[in-house]
Amino acid sequence: MQHNIIDEAKSLRKYLHQHPELSCFEENTSRHLIERLKSECTPDELIVFKHYGVAAIFKGDKPGKSVLIRGDFDALPIQEINDFAHKSLTEGVSHKCGHDGHASILYALARYLSLERQEKGDAILLFQPAEENGEGAKGIINDPLFDSLKPDYAVALHNLPGYDLHKVVWRSGTFTAAANSIIIKLTGKTSHAAEPEFGINPALAMAEITQLILDQNQPDLDTDDFRIATPIYTTMGDQAYGVSAGYGELHFTLRAWDNQVIRDHEEKCEDIARQVAGAHDLKIEIEWTQSFFANFNDERVIAAIKGAAAAGGYETEQRATPFKWGEDFGIFTEQFPGAMFGIGSGKNCPALHNPDYDFPDELIETGMIIFKEIISQLQE
Structure with missing residues (x-):
């Protein structure tokens, strides 16, 4: 049978x-x-x-x-x-x-x-x-x-x-780890590439956000507060060499052993993104996707x-x-x-x-x- x-x-x-x-x-x-x-x-x-x-x-x-x-x-x-x-x-x-x-x-x-x-x-x-x-x-x-x-x-x-x-x-x-993915959308102002001073290009802010988020990583697998952010996708502007970009996106996946640790990590990453965006006069929109407890x-x-x-x-x-x-x-x-x-x-x-x-x-x-x-x- x-x-x-x-x-x-x-x-x-x-x-x-x-x-x-x-x-x-x-x-x-x-x-x-x-x-x-x-x-x-x-x-x-x-x-x-x-x-x-x-x-x-x-x-x-x-x-x-x-x-x-x-x-x-x-x-x-x-x-x-x-x-x-x-x-x-x-x-x-x-x-x-x-x-x-x-x-x-x-x-x-x-x-x-x-x-x-x-x-x-x-x-x-x-x-x-x-x-x-x-x-x-x-x-x-x-x-x-x-x-x-x-x-x-x-x-x-x-x-x-x-x-x-x-x-x-x-x-x-x-x-298995808790995981969540953040999408950070930054909107500035497009301008002529010869006159970037008349626009707001998100490139520097994107670099700062990436570095500051990665600085939060605690990659030691044996610690209770293990947490990592992994860059997944980045895009900015178009292949138009006379145009200074006015929009960019950053995507990261966050992981941690503990549900509360990842919640705290999510909040910290959001704070970093908003503070950097504000310092560069960029509008910011944040979305979360594919969340796992x-x-x-x-x-x-x-x-x-x-x-x-x-x-x-x-x-x-x-x-x-x-x-x-x-x-x-x-x-x-x-x-x-x-x-x-x-x-x-x-x-x-x-x-x-x-x-x-x-x-x-x-x-x-x-x-x-x-x-x-x-x-x-x-x-x-």
């Missing part, structure tokens, strides 16, 4: 890989998952959220805790260079973070729970869109339909290239993850520092006791977001086994 489930989940994974969709545009992916859940699984309830998210709910025979398991399903704007049979059919879009695999693990778990319900409590299997841009978790948690779920715990995994295949990687406290792991859930790994016979490793990448599951661990953990994708697996990456199908069964055991462990 379990063998058939895994084979079907692997087939689903390859289908999703062939038909990737970008964040906030996963209409067909969502529809396909809904059809599969309705026809091949028997959830007690199926909730379809406003922006493509889906929750399949399985109720145990006895009262117990409600455990939410999250799996994402959006792809990335990356051209795939692999040439296997299930390669992406969409030009410039591909599953290069393994979300096709994460969703397939959840599908396998849904199939399993359809045949063998957990003894106690509710299992909420959340298929989530738009993780990559931070909009998915936020949209679901703000959807009125989510109010009825009220999970006691929330759990998610991410595959991890560079670690031995199937190894369970855990960490107490912060697992830090994933803070609850000790009770970490104990369940380690217990599930031990029950399944999987090797574990405690990570010394958090991962520096952002993950929007942090909005769940901000509001509910929860945790994110990793499963090794292999020492030689291409890195995440690389054009030759492909999710290892061997992890589907591993993820399913660990998740179903976590649900059981959290009922004790």
